[in-house]
Amino acid sequence: MYKLSQILGSVRQLLPDWMLRYQREWLLQDAIAGLVVTLMVVPQCLAYAVLAGLPAQLGLYASILPLLAYALLGSSMTLAIGPVAVVALMTAGTIGPLAVPGSPEYIALAVILALLSGVALFTLGVLRLGFLAQLLSEPVISGFVSGAALLILVGQLGPLMGITPHGQTAFDLGASLFEQVRDLNPATLALGGLALPLLWWARRSMAYWLERAGLRRPLAELLTRLVPLLVLTLATVAVVLLDLDHGEGVAVVGNIPEGLPVLHLELPSVANTARLLMSALVIGLMGFVVSVSIAHSLAQRRLERIDPNVELRALGVANLFSALSGAFPVAGSMSQSVANFSAGARTPLAGVVRAGITALIVVGFTAVFERVPRTALAATIIIAVLSLIDLEALRRDWKYDRADGFAWLGTALGVILLGVEAGISIGVGLTLAALLWRSSRPHIAVVGRVPGTEHFRNVARHSVETDDSILALRVDENLHFGNSVPIDERIRLEIAHHPRARHLVLELSSVIHIDGTALKMLEGLERHVRSQGLELHFAQMRGPVLDKLRGTALFEAVTATSGGAPFPSTHEAFVRLAARARAAQEASGG
Amino acid sequence: MYKLSQILGSVRQLLPDWMLRYQREWLLQDAIAGLVVTLMVVPQCLAYAVLAGLPAQLGLYASILPLLAYALLGSSMTLAIGPVAVVALMTAGTIGPLAVPGSPEYIALAVILALLSGVALFTLGVLRLGFLAQLLSEPVISGFVSGAALLILVGQLGPLMGITPHGQTAFDLGASLFEQVRDLNPATLALGGLALPLLWWARRSMAYWLERAGLRRPLAELLTRLVPLLVLTLATVAVVLLDLDHGEGVAVVGNIPEGLPVLHLELPSVANTARLLMSALVIGLMGFVVSVSIAHSLAQRRLERIDPNVELRALGVANLFSALSGAFPVAGSMSQSVANFSAGARTPLAGVVRAGITALIVVGFTAVFERVPRTALAATIIIAVLSLIDLEALRRDWKYDRADGFAWLGTALGVILLGVEAGISIGVGLTLAALLWRSSRPHIAVVGRVPGTEHFRNVARHSVETDDSILALRVDENLHFGNSVPIDERIRLEIAHHPRARHLVLELSSVIHIDGTALKMLEGLERHVRSQGLELHFAQMRGPVLDKLRGTALFEAVTATSGGAPFPSTHEAFVRLAARARAAQEASGG
Numbered sequence A, B: 001m002y003k004l005s006q007i008l009g010s011v012r013q014l015l016p017d018w019m020l021r022y023q024r025e026w027l028l029q030d031a032i033a034g035l036v037v038t039l040m041v042v043p044q045c046l047a048y049a050v051l052a053g054l055p056a057q058l059g060l061y062a063s064i065l066p067l068l069a070y071a072l073l074g075s076s077m078t079l080a081i082g083p084v085a086v087v088a089l090m091t092a093g094t095i096g097p098l099a100v101p102g103s104p105e106y107i108a109l110a111v112i113l114a115l116l117s118g119v120a121l122f123t124l125g126v127l128r129l130g131f132l133a134q135l136l137s138e139p140v141i142s143g144f145v146s147g148a149a150l151l152i153l154v155g156q157l158g159p160l161m162g163i164t165p166h167g168q169t170a171f172d173l174g175a176s177l178f179e180q181v182r183d184l185n186p187a188t189l190a191l192g193g194l195a196l197p198l199l200w201w202a203r204r205s206m207a208y209w210l211e212r213a214g215l216r217r218p219l220a221e222l223l224t225r226l227v228p229l230l231v232l233t234l235a236t237v238a239v240v241l242l243d244l245d246h247g248e249g250v251a252v253v254g255n256i257p258e259g260l261p262v263l264h265l266e267l268p269s270v271a272n273t274a275r276l277l278m279s280a281l282v283i284g285l286m287g288f289v290v291s292v293s294i295a296h297s298l299a300q301r302r303l304e305r306i307d308p309n310v311e312l313r314a315l316g317v318a319n320l321f322s323a324l325s326g327a328f329p330v331a332g333s334m335s336q337s338v339a340n341f342s343a344g345a346r347t348p349l350a351g352v353v354r355a356g357i358t359a360l361i362v363v364g365f366t367a368v369f370e371r372v373p374r375t376a377l378a379a380t381i382i383i384a385v386l387s388l389i390d391l392e393a394l395r396r397d398w399k400y401d402r403a404d405g406f407a408w409l410g411t412a413l414g415v416i417l418l419g420v421e422a423g424i425s426i427g428v429g430l431t432l433a434a435l436l437w438r439s440s441r442p443h444i445a446v447v448g449r450v451p452g453t454e455h456f457r458n459v460a461r462h463s464v465e466t467d468d469s470i471l472a473l474r475v476d477e478n479l480h481f482g483n484s485v486p487i488d489e490r491i492r493l494e495i496a497h498h499p500r501a502r503h504l505v506l507e508l509s510s511v512i513h514i515d516g517t518a519l520k521m522l523e524g525l526e527r528h529v530r531s532q533g534l535e536l537h538f539a540q541m542r543g544p545v546l547d548k549l550r551g552t553a554l555f556e557a558v559t560a561t562s563g564g565a566p567f568p569s570t571h572e573a574f575v576r577l578a579a580r581a582r583a584a585q586e587a588s589g590g
Helices: A002-014 A026-051 A057-061 A065-073 A085-095 A104-126 A130-135 A138-161 A170-183 A186-212 A217-225 A227-242 A270-301 A308-324 A334-342 A349-364 A374-386 A391-400 A402-418 A420-439 A484-497 A516-531 A543-549 A553-562 A570-589 B002-014 B026-051 B057-061 B065-073 B085-095 B104-126 B130-135 B138-161 B170-183 B186-212 B217-225 B227-242 B270-301 B308-324 B334-342 B349-364 B374-386 B391-400 B402-418 B420-439 B484-497 B516-531 B543-549 B553-562 B570-589
Strands: A444-449 A456-458 A470-475 A503-507 A535-539 B444-449 B456-458 B470-475 B503-507 B535-539
Touching: A026 A057, A026 A085, A026 A138, A026 A227, A026 A334, A026 A349, A026 A374, A057 A349, A065 A308, A065 A349, A085 A104, A085 A138, A085 A270, A085 A374, A085 A420, A104 A130, A104 A270, A104 A308, A130 A270, A130 A308, A130 A420, A130 B420, A130 B484, A138 A170, A138 A186, A138 A270, A138 A374, A138 A391, A138 A402, A138 A420, A138 B516, A170 A402, A186 A217, A186 A227, A186 A374, A217 A227, A217 A334, A227 A374, A270 A308, A270 A334, A270 A420, A391 A402, A391 B516, A402 A420, A420 B130, A420 B420, A444 A484, A444 A570, A456 A470, A470 A484, A470 A570, A484 A503, A484 A516, A484 B130, A503 A570, A516 A535, A516 A553, A516 B138, A516 B391, A535 A553, A535 A570, B026 B057, B026 B085, B026 B138, B026 B227, B026 B334, B026 B349, B026 B374, B057 B349, B065 B308, B065 B349, B085 B104, B085 B138, B085 B270, B085 B374, B085 B420, B104 B130, B104 B270, B104 B308, B130 B270, B130 B308, B130 B420, B138 B170, B138 B186, B138 B270, B138 B374, B138 B391, B138 B402, B138 B420, B170 B402, B186 B217, B186 B227, B186 B374, B217 B227, B217 B334, B227 B374, B270 B308, B270 B334, B270 B420, B391 B402, B402 B420, B444 B484, B444 B570, B456 B470, B470 B484, B470 B570, B484 B503, B484 B516, B503 B570, B516 B535, B516 B553, B535 B553, B535 B570
Parallel strands: A470 A503, A503 A535, B470 B503, B503 B535
Antiparallel strands: A444 A456, A444 A470, B444 B456, B444 B470
C-alpha cells in the first residue's frame, strides 16, 4: 500500500497541472470544442499538407500524437497546434530544392525536418534559451507572415486553375503561372471560382447576417467557421455527381490509405542533418514565436500564464511526435486556436478530444476525402491566408518607428522576392542593425538643476541652472563596444565647448553595464580630462556598475577626490564641488 | 591673375590640412623618421608579402602609392600603413583555397582582394557607416590578433626549417609540419636557429643594455628596432659567403624584378567579385579597426583627433592604390606606426619620404634582396608576431567581464582551430549574443524615497520609504523587441507581489527609446494593470520617448489621470497620488 501511494504520488507529479485541478463541468465544454474544432480544421490540415508538397493524409497524422504531446507538456490552456500555413510553406521551401514533391525521399526529408526541429526546440527549452526567439521582433514576424501569406496565395492560384506552377519566390511562381495559364482546366477553375467568393463572403459577412437573423454572436461565429467544411462538401458532391475528376480532369486529393500512421523513427544521416539543421531551427523558432504570441494573447483574456521555455519543450516534443508519425513540422495555429477558444475549450483536453476524433477519421473515414477537389482546397487556403496579410501593421510600424517599418518591409519583400529564409535573415539583420545603430548613437545630455529642486534635466529641453565650473553630462545608454567611440568623442567635444569647466560630472543613472571596451574608453577619457586640467567625477552610479567597477584603477582615480565613492546624485556633486571651490577660493584669498 | 588665385584657392582646398599648416622645422624630423622607418620595415614588407603567399617584391610595391594616398587623405599624423601580418594572413587564408600560392592567378586574386577591400572601405566611409566597425569589440579584436599571431607563428616554423607545411588552421599546419619534419634542411634550420634568439634578445633586452651603456632611451629603442635589418644582412652575407643557397639548398627570396610596378587595373569578373567580396569586406574592416585603434592611441599622446569616416575613405583609397600597383591589401601597422612615432615623425610627410625611398629601392636596389634567406625572414616574422600574443588581455577581460572573456577566447580559438573568418564570425556572434542576452535581462528595481530627499532608489539596496498603495518600478533599459517579454513578465510578477498597490508608477528615467514591439507590450500591460484594479502612470519620461509616444492610444490612456502628461519625477508622482488618495478618502468619509 505504501509503495502504491508512492507510485501514485510520482505519477501525479508527472501529470500536467490542468489535469490535477480538472473540474467535471469543464468536460462537456472541452468535448464540444474538440469536436467542433476537428470538423473545422480537417480541411485545413489536408490543405496544408498539400501546400507542404506532401500527401494530404499527413496533415491528419500531424494532428494526432503532436496534440497529445502538447496537452501533456504545454503551458497554454487553449493553444491549438497542428499543421500551419507558414510552416508548411517553409517546409516546401526547404525541401523543394532537394527532392521531387510527394516522392518518398521528399517525405523522408520532411520527417527529418520535423525531427530536427523538435530536437532543436526541446534543446533550446532545456537550456532555457527561449530569449533567442526575441531576435524575431514584432515587425519581422508580422512582415514575415504577410509576405508568406502573399507567397502562399500566389502559389495556390495554380491548383485553383488546375495547373502546377513552380518556384520558391513570387516572381518565379508568377512567371511559371503565366507560362502555363493556357493549360488551365476550365472545370477546375469553375469549381474553384465558385468556392472562392462563397468562402470570401462567409468570412466577411456571414456572421453579421446570422446575428441579424437572431443568432447569438458566438454561435454565429462558430457556424461561419464551419463554412469551409460545407464548401468542401458541396464541391466534393459536385465532383462525385458530375464525375468531374474522371470526366473533366479535375484534380482530387486521391486515395488516402486507411489506418493509423505506422510509428517509425530513424536517425537522420549526418549529411541530411547538416543540410536541414539550420532550416529546421528557423522553422522551429518561427513556429514557436508565432505559437507563443497566439498563446499569450489568448492567455491574457483569462489571466493565465505562458512560460516560453515550457512552450519550447512542449512544441519540441510535439514536433518529435509528428516525425514519429511520419509527418511534417507543426506549430500553434492562429485560426485553430481562436476557434478552440471561441468554441469554449477550457483545457488541453479539447486537443485530446480532437486527436481522438482525428484518429477515428484516419482509421475509418479517409475514403470521404478521396474525391475532394484540390481546387476547393486551394480556395480554402487562399481565403485563410488573405486574412494574414496585414498592411495596417506596416502602416502603424512605419508611422511609429521608421526602423520597425523598414524591418517589416524588408522581411515581407525578402520573403516574396527572395524566399522564406532570405526574408527572415533580412528582417533579423535589419532589426539587429537598428539596435546597434541606435545604441551607437547614445543620447548624451548636458544637465542643469531645475530651480528650487534637487532634480537635474537636459539644458536643451528645460530652463535650468548651471555652474560654469561644473560640466554635468548624463549618458542615457549602457556603455559598450557598440557606442564607446561616439560617447568618447561627444564628451571630448563638450569639454572643448566648456572651457571654463574645472569638473566633469558623469551622471550614470541610466547605465547598468559597462563592458571591457567601454572601460578602456573611460580610462583614456580620464587621462584626457586630466590633461585638460579638469577633474572627472561619477554621480548616481547604479549598484551593478559599482560592484563591477570597484577595484579598477579607473574607479580609484575618479573617486579619490569624492571620498572613495561616486557622488550619490548630481545634486550632491554640485553642492560638494561648489563648496570645495569656495573653500579653495577662501584659502587662496586668505 | 584673378583666375590663377582662384585655381590656387581650389588647390588649397584639396590639400590636406597638415600641408597648409606645415612648419619648416618639421621637415628634418619627418625626413629622418621616413628614412629610419623605411630601413626598419623593408624586411617586414618582404616577409609579409611572402606570408601572404606572394612574391616578396609586392611587399615593397604595397609601400609606395598606398602611403602617398594615405598621406593625402588620412586624418592621423603618425599612422604608418603598409603590409601587415594579420592582413597578410587573412589574404593567404582567402586566396589559398582558390589558387596555387605565387601563381599568376593567385597574384591576380590578391589584387582583386585589395581592390574590393578598397572599394568597400571607401563606400562605407562615404556612407558614413564607420559605426559598423564597432561590431568588432575590443575582446574580439584582441582575441583575433592573438589567435592570428599564433597561427602565423606555427605557419612560419616550416620556412624556418626549410619545409613547406600546408593548411589554414593550426591543426592542419601542425600535422603537416610533423609529417615533413624529417625533410628539414639542416643549414636552413641552423641559420634560422641563430637568427631567432638574436632577434628575441634584441627585442627583450637590447634597449636596456644600450641605455646602461649610456645611450638615451629613444636612440636605444631606435637602434633596437634596426636589429632585424642587421640580422637579415648578416644572414644574407652568410648565404653569399658560404654559398648556402646553391650548396646547401637554403631557400632565398630569389630574383626580384627591378623597376617601379606597372600601374594596371582591370575590373574583376562578376564571379571573382562574388567569391571575394565578403572576405574583402572582413579584411578591410579588420584592417580598418586595427588601424583606427593604433591611430587613436598615438593621437591621444599629442591631442590630435582621428575621424573614423575619414580613415575609412583614406584606407579605401590606399587599398585601391595597392591594387593599382599590383599588390595586396594594406592597413595601418602597429610596429611601423610606433617606430614612426618614436623616430619623431610630425606629419604624413614621413610616409611620403618612406614611399620615395622605397621607390628608389625598387628602381635600383632590389638585387640586394635576392639572396636574403627565407628562414631569416621567418625568424623576423615569428619574433614580430610573438609580441602580438596578449594573454594578459584575456586575463583582464575574463576578470572584468565574463562575456568579454568568452568573446576573446571564442575568437582566438576559432581563428586557431577553424581559420580566420570563422574566428571573427564566432567573436562577433558571441558579442552580439552577449549584448542581446544582457538587454533581454533588463534591470528592473522597485524604488522608494530616500528619507528627507526627493530621490528614489532601489529598495533592495537602500533603506528607503515606500507607500503600500503605490508600486514604483524603475526600468533600466531601453524597451525593445529583445526585452519586452521579460519586462512584461517581471512587472506582472511585482504587481502580484504587491496586492495592496492601487497605482503602478513606471519610472522611465533610463529609457530613451521604446520600439513598436515594446509599445505593444505596454498596451497589453496597461490592460492587465487595469484589470487588476490598478492605475498605470509614467514618471520622468525622457524627451525623445515623450515625442514619440505622444498621440498613441497608450499615452492618452495612461496620462488621462495625470493631466495629459507623465509625472515629471517619481517624487511628484508620489506626492500627487498620495494627495489624491487622501482627497478620495475624505470625500468618502464625508
